Amino acid sequence: xxxxxxxxxxxxxxxxxxxxxxxxxxxxxxxxxxxxxxxxxxxxxxxxxxxxxxxxxxxxxxxxxxxxxxxxxxxxxxxxxxxxxxxxxxxxxxxxxxxxxxxxxxxxxxxxxxxxxxxxxxxxxxxxxxxxxxxxxxxxxxxxxxxxxxxxxxxxxxxxxxxxxxxxxxxxxxxxxxxxxxxxxxxxxxxxxxxxxxxxxxxxxxxxxxxxxxxxxxxxxxxxxxxxxxxxxxxxxxxxxxxxxxxxxxxxxxxxxxxxxxxxxxxxxxxxxxxxxxxxxxxxxxxxxxxxxxxxxxxxxxxxxxxxxxxxxxxxxxxxxxxxxxxxxxxxxxxxxxxx
Amino acid sequence: xxxxxxxxxxxxxxxxxxxxxxxxxxxxxxxxxxxxxxxxxxxxxxxxxxxxxxxxxxxxxxxxxxxxxxxxxxxxxxxxxxxxxxxxxxxxxxxxxxxxxxxxxxxxxxxxxxxxxxxxxxxxxxxxxxxxxxxxxxxxxxxxxxxxxxxxxxxxxxxxxxxxxxxxxxxxxxxxxxxxxxxxxxxxxxxxxxxxxxxxxxxxxxxxxxxxxxxxxxxxxxxxxxxxxxxxxxxxxxxxxxxxxxxxxxxxxxxxxxxxxxxxxxxxxxxxxxxxxxxxxxxxxxxxxxxxxxxxxxxxxxxxxxxxxxxxxxxxxxxxxxxxxxxxxxxxxxxxxxxxxxxx
Numbered sequence: 001x002x003x004x005x006x007x008x009x010x011x012x013x014x015x016x017x018x019x020x021x022x023x024x025x026x027x028x029x030x031x032x033x034x035x036x037x038x039x040x041x042x043x044x045x046x047x048x049x050x051x052x053x054x055x056x057x058x059x060x061x062x063x064x065x066x067x068x069x070x071x072x073x074x075x076x077x078x079x080x081x082x083x084x085x086x087x088x089x090x091x092x093x094x095x096x097x098x099x100x101x102x103x104x105x106x107x108x109x110x111x112x113x114x115x116x117x118x119x120x121x122x123x124x125x126x127x128x129x130x131x132x133x134x135x136x137x138x139x140x141x142x143x144x145x146x147x148x149x150x151x152x153x154x155x156x157x158x159x160x161x162x163x164x165x166x167x168x169x170x171x172x173x174x175x176x177x178x179x180x181x182x183x184x185x186x187x188x189x190x191x192x193x194x195x196x197x198x199x200x201x202x203x204x205x206x207x208x209x210x211x212x213x214x215x216x217x218x219x220x221x222x223x224x225x226x227x228x229x230x231x232x233x234x235x236x237x238x239x240x241x242x243x244x245x246x247x248x249x250x251x252x253x254x255x256x257x258x259x260x261x262x263x264x265x266x267x268x269x270x271x272x273x274x275x276x277x278x279x280x281x282x283x284x285x286x287x288x289x290x291x292x293x294x295x296x297x298x299x300x301x302x303x304x305x306x307x308x309x310x311x312x313x314x315x316x317x318x319x320x321x322x323x324x325x326x327x328x329x330x331x332x333x334x335x336x337x338x339x340x
Numbered sequence: 341x342x343x344x345x346x347x348x349x350x351x352x353x354x355x356x357x358x359x360x361x362x363x364x365x366x367x368x369x370x371x372x373x374x375x376x377x378x379x380x381x382x383x384x385x386x387x388x389x390x391x392x393x394x395x396x397x398x399x400x401x402x403x404x405x406x407x408x409x410x411x412x413x414x415x416x417x418x419x420x421x422x423x424x425x426x427x428x429x430x431x432x433x434x435x436x437x438x439x440x441x442x443x444x445x446x447x448x449x450x451x452x453x454x455x456x457x458x459x460x461x462x463x464x465x466x467x468x469x470x471x472x473x474x475x476x477x478x479x480x481x482x483x484x485x486x487x488x489x490x491x492x493x494x495x496x497x498x499x500x501x502x503x504x505x506x507x508x509x510x511x512x513x514x515x516x517x518x519x520x521x522x523x524x525x526x527x528x529x530x531x532x533x534x535x536x537x538x539x540x541x542x543x544x545x546x547x548x549x550x551x552x553x554x555x556x557x558x559x560x561x562x563x564x565x566x567x568x569x570x571x572x573x574x575x576x577x578x579x580x581x582x583x584x585x586x587x588x589x590x591x592x593x594x595x596x597x598x599x600x601x602x603x604x605x606x607x608x609x610x611x612x613x614x615x616x617x618x619x620x621x622x623x624x625x626x627x628x629x630x631x632x633x634x635x636x637x638x639x640x641x642x643x644x645x646x647x648x649x650x651x652x653x654x655x656x657x658x659x660x661x662x663x664x665x666x667x668x669x670x671x672x673x674x675x676x677x678x679x680x681x682x683x684x
Contacts, residue, residue, distance in 0.1 A: 036564070061563040084564045155636040176636040177593065192640045194682070197591045217573075217588050239357050239591075240581055242574075261574050286570075 028294055029100075031077055031333050032302050032309050033065040034326025040065060040079065041309075041325040042103070045298065048311060048321045054103050056081055056096060060327075063092045067117030067160075068333045071142075072124045075100060077333065080115040080129060095129055095140065109145045111138060117201075117331075119160045119169070126184060128169050130157040137171035137182055149187040154178040159201040163226060164208035170224075172199040172213060179213055179222075181229045191229045196220040200244045201289075205270065206252035214243035214257060221246075221257065223273065235273050237266050245289030245331070249314075250296045256312075258287040258301055265290055265301060267317060282319035284310040291334035302332035360481030360585035363629075367589075367599050368606070369472045370482070371625045372424060374489035375417035376471070378514075379440065380464045381490075381521055382413050385513035386447045387457035388555050413495070413514075414440045414460070420624055421471060423617035428470040436463045480529055484583035487525050490518045491572040494632070497522070501551055501568035505561045512557045519552050522575075533582045541578050547571040590633035597679035600630045604675055608668035616661035623656045623664055623671075630675075634682060642681040649674040 029051075030043035038060035039053040056079065057063035067080040076097050083092040093114055099106040113131030115138075120127055126148065127140040135155050139148035154173020161170050162184065169182040177197050181190040196215025204211045204226065211224040219241045223233040237243055242261025248254065254276070255268040263285050267277040284303025287310065292299045299312040307329055311321035362370055418440050426433035439459040446453035468477065476482055491497045500515030523545060530538060551561075551568050580587050589596045607622030630653065638646040652671035656664045 064564075084566075154640045173636075173640070176640045177590075178637060178640050180640075194593070194637065194641060194684075197588065197593075217591055240577055242577065261577055 028334065030291070030300050030309065031068060032300075032325045032329050033068055033079055033331045034307070035064045035066060035304070035328035035330040036060060037326035037328070038063045038065060039326055040068075040077070040098070041329070043300075043309060043323055043325075045293065045300075045311075048323055050323060050325065052103070053326065054098055056105075057092070064328075064330075065096070066330045067115075067130075068331045069118045069120045069127075070333055071120055072122060076106065078118050078120060078127060080111075080118045082111075082114040082116070082132070085114070085133075093131075093133075095127055107145065109140050111140075113138070116158045117160050119162050121162045121166045121184065122164055123166055126162070126166075128160050128162060128171075128182075128184070130160040130171050132156055132158060135173065137169060137180060139169070139182075139184065139187070151180065151182050151189050153180040154192070159199065159213070161202045161204055161211070163204050163211075164206065168226070168229075170202045170204075170211055170213075172202050174198050174200065177215070177218075179211075179224070193222075193224065193229060193231055195222040195224075195231060196234065201246050203246045203248060203255075206248060206250075212246060212255055214246055216242050216244055216260065219243065221255070221268065233273060235268060235275075237275065241266060245287075245302070247291045247299070247334075249292050250294060254296075254314075256290045256292060256299050258290040260286050260288050260304075263287060263303075265299070265312065277317040279312055279317055279319060282310070282322070284308045284322060288329075289331045291332045293334050300332045300334060302329040304328055304330060358580060358584050358586045360479070360583065362479075362481045362485035362585055362587075363589035364586070364595060364599055366472075366476060366482065367603050367629060368424075368622065368625055369476065370485045370489065371628060372421035372471050373468065373477065373482075374486055374493065375420040376464055376467055377486055377490055377521060378417045378493075378495070378518075379414045380461055381517040382417075382514050383443060383457040383460040383464075384517040385510065385555075386443060387454045388513060389447070389453070389510070415444055420621060420628070421467075423615075423621045425467055425470055427618065429466075432463065432466055432470055436460070436467055439463055480532060480583040481585035483525050483528055484579045484585050484587055487522050487579055488576045488587040490522050491576055496572075497548065497552075498566075498569040498572035501561075502565040504557065505563075505565040509557045512552070512561075513555060516552045516555050519548055529579070529582055537578060537582050541575065541582070544571045544575045544578065548575070589629065593634055593637055594679065594683040596629065596633035597675070597682045600626050600634060601672070601675045601679055603629065604668075604671060608665075608672060611661065611665045611668060616665075620656065620661055620664050623653075627653045627656060634678060638678045638681065642678060645674050645677045645681060649678060 030045055032041045038057040039055050041050045042052050044051045056065045065079045065081050069078045079096045081094045081096050083090045093112050095109040095111050095118055096105055097107040111129050113134035115129040116132045118129045125142055127142050129138050135153055135157055136150050137153050138150045153171045154176025156174035157171050158174050159172035169184050171180045179193040179195050183190050195213045196218030198217040200214050200216050202213045211226050213222040219237050219239040221235040222231045225232045241259045243257045244260040245258040247256050255270050257266040263283045264278055264280040266275055269276040285305035287301035288304045289302040301310045307327050309323040309325050310319050313320040443453055443456035443460050446456050497515045497518050500511040504512035548571050576587050604626035607619045611619030652667040655667035
């Protein structure tokens with residue numbers, strides 16, 4: 001069960017939570033990337049405190065970590081690292097792999113093109129990144145670091161996710177308002193989909209039949225039939241909602257959506273595609289990402305303007321805690337690791 | 341060509357979710373009034389630059405040799421409204437044209453541009469009055485559209501900060517004054533805001549004030565070139581609620597494509613009617629909306645159509661009235677295909 005959950009959670013984008021111990025005792029950690037401090041905050045969810053940081057670069061303000069993903073076994077956290085020059089490619093553009101046992105950088109994949117978000121295939125063999133500066137999606141062999149292929153996407157690519165069966169990669173493009181579908185096995189572009197205005201994040205349903213795409217300016221979530229790669233429904237959150245990062249509950253029945261502009265989290269019932277809860281009270285400022293704990297009891301948001309992580313108790317759908325992180329908290333990831 | 345001219349369509353503000361949709365309802369007027377706003381803030385920035393340079397000459401010259409980048413800006417912006425202004429008031433058009441020419445010349449020659457800038461600033465209110473009636477221009481919806489343009493248009497506050505971090509001092513100065521203009525326009529809308537909206541707008545403006553603290557470029561700008569973008573976007577989102585107006589034309593790509601088609605069709609009709617200057621002006625406005633809203637998406641979804649449109653718009657931009665008239669047929673055909681590609 002532990003490994004199965006880990007593989008499912010490897011698809012989600014921002015908070016990495018690593019579990020120690022057995023499936024019965026599922027301790028986990030929460031990781032939050034801090035864009036302006038060039039580090040990652042490590043959070044103990046039991047004490048709800050930051051226990052330390054992982055340094056990504058000694059040049060905060062020049063180098064920024066943003067999107068994150070966790071390997072299926074939870075032993076590696078992958079972080080998109082770039083500079084602050086979105087339109088150019090520099091040596092800082094990379095995917096950094098952190099060995100979470102040692103809390104050290106284990107490998108650096110030269111990415112180029114200002115990678116903004118990263119995703120890992122369910123088998124852990126492929127790393128995919130959205131390259132903001134060059135309007136591309138790029139795939140790497142996780143073991144060797146070799147570049148598998150690079151594909152043109154829409155302008156200002158951002159969100160990236162691999163389907164649960166490992167077959168397809170979806171990459172969003174902020175300025176083109178599109179999603180590019182890449183066949184990860186045949187290594188070719190399959191389609192470009194028109195979604196809502198200014199798409200940010202994309203996640204697959206647990207069973208892989210659908211994908212959800214957040215559109216910040218559109219205030220919508222596009223629902224994609226993943227077998228046909230077609231938008232079949234649009235969930236309207238309101239023009240002022242500004243949806244950005246997303247994550248699913250472990251059972252896939254709830255979609256948590258961070259509303260960056262409204263400092264709220266929208267919880268969508270995926271069986272009805274309707275908003276079931278709006279969590280706003282005590283929320284940190286500008287929640288940009290959200291991640292759900294392995295048991296679904298908590299959700300965590302990365303709050304860029306309050307430099308914090310908010311803790312949501314899903315039994316009351318309310319914020320029960322705030323944890324100080326670093327400057328410009330960008331992404332948060334929750335993952336599960338089999339400590340054995 | 342008449343057969344290819346697209347029948348104007350009715351703007352549908354209701355479908356936007358807001359009561360007003362100024363970019364759909366008055367696309368030409370918004371573009372022209374926004375251009376006039378940019379002319380005025382550029383004049384204010386150039387006036388300051390002239391004074392600073394004089395002070396430098398009295399003391400130790402900084403030797404930067406920096407050119408007054410953006411001095412061509414007012415000419416480009418004037419090209420979006422000149423023919424309309426001339427039709428409404430030939431005398432005012434001549435005066436403003438002369439004032440802008442003098443301003444640009446003074447800036448390019450690094451001479452004192454203050455007097456020329458004052459003349460431009462003096463004339464712009466009258467030009468506003470000639471380009472459209474107060475009944476529309478003074479509505480909250482229209483005022484919010486001008487604020488959105490100053491914040492998010494190419495060369496606006498969001499993009500201007502990015503350019504400033506890359507060394508373009510004129511982008512900083514111009515957008516400092518653009519921000520002051522946004523604040524001034526906000527005063528006219530603030531009464532409509534709820535206490536929470538007002539507080540959020542104030543907080544967002546405070547962030548932008550922190551990025552543009554004075555008319556002189558700070559010694560150190562943010563390492564993040566895009567730092568002005570998020571608050572600028574947030575402010576426009578707040579303005580939508582306060583003004584009850586759709587301020588993102590590109591939110592609905594099909595509607596945006598319709599606006600582009602309609603404005604282009606109007607321009608082509610003007611050319612066909614022998615109103616050459618007016619027609620080219622309207623086509624330039626259509627090109628601006630095309631670039632802002634649908635170009636990138638069409639480039640993905642219908643690349644051949646996008647290429648054909650790009651080629652036609654290049655003719656409009658680089659040629660004269662004759663070239664623009666010749667480009668009308670492929671342009672309108674391409675835009676119609678593009679709209680179809682973007683319509684669900």
